[in-house]
Amino acid sequence: MKYMIDYKIRHGVGHEQNFNTAEGLITAFSKWKPEDGLNVHAFVSNLVGDAGYVLVETNNPTVILSFVSKFTFWNDIQVHPVIDVAEVIPVTTGSVDWARKASKA
Structure with missing residues (x-):
């Protein structure tokens, strides 16, 4: 199953706290490697550098945790389960067909 993870770095009350947060996060991230069973399709940041998205795939939700x-x-x-649009279209088509029929007297 695919998951879209969105993240936002917490900002502190002052510059020093923000520097410490950034340094700690950069240090921790440099030591991270994807968990076994986690396929990272994309890991992107916004242009400010304080938020972004990670598109991952795994069969085991505890790997996400x-x-x-x-x-x-x-x-x-935030973690959002997602599916490819190609999988959505046939389901939506069936739902529209059902809703049209169900809404008629």
């Missing part, structure tokens, strides 16, 4: 829980000390993180 293992990944994101390492970085929750610095980031606010």
Whole structure:
């Protein structure tokens, strides 16, 4: 299953706290490698450098937990299960057909 993870780095109250957060996160990230069973399709950042997205795939949701829980000390993180649009179209087509029929008296 695929998951889109969005993250935002928490900002502190002052410059020194922000510097410490950035340095700690950079150091931790330099030691990270993807967990076994985690296929990272894309790992991108916004142009400010304080948020981004990670598109991953795994058959084991605990692998996602293992990944994101390492970085929750610095980031606010959301995990969204996703599927390819090509898989959505036939389901949506069937749903539209059903809804049209169901809405008629």
